[in-house]
Amino acid sequence: MPTETPFSLVGIDHVVLLIDDMKAALSFYYGVLGCQPGYSYPELGMEQVWCGSSLIVLWDITHPGGRKAAPPISGGRNVDHICIATGPFDHQAMRAHLKSYGVEIHQEAFHGGARGMGYSFYIHDPFGNKLEIKGPAEYPDGRATVSTG
Template structure:
């Protein structure tokens, strides 16, 4: 029997400024704080069916940050997504069609306050 991955469960990001990171993931991407572990400074945020965990960089458990992670945006309205990002002064780094879990579809790359690349993904076309 092999391993069968159903979806992304969570990602853990090392962040320099917890308040700034919380503001980005809450206000820009719409995640909610679900759980906090004060003893290690961990904040777990709900991102749809997945979690984004934030850990203070001075308490990080592994390497730097990561290359990027991707979250599926539903419903996908690229103009509305871009307007929302602009309202929060978040620049679009790259946009185009990219292959993901559902197939080839639109995506936008942005950068969070700690330099982590976040891919916002629409449905397969």
């Protein structure tokens, strides 16, 4: 039986992604996703970008300050994907936007998430990190429904 914690959960504060090209990373997260500049730690080879009210931390493992974060040679991954919640979007406009940046859509799906059943696009950033771009919940009565093009 779970014990009561001395704190309350608010949500995800930040996620750290390991990258090896800061310029390409910032181009993707600013251009494709529309993230905004966050905190900068140049001595660590780290830039943070705002994704709504959460941060995505980009840590360059080729930078001397980021080498300690590099995964062991044996490799392996420890995160499948990050889901980025969005407001309503037109599905065809999303497809066109991603195509304009040369970003391949690996999957489209309609399934549950923290905000309910909604439509998602799965893509990868330039470093192979899988991102799910998930719209708001859509309900049978039409609330929050947008064009599925």
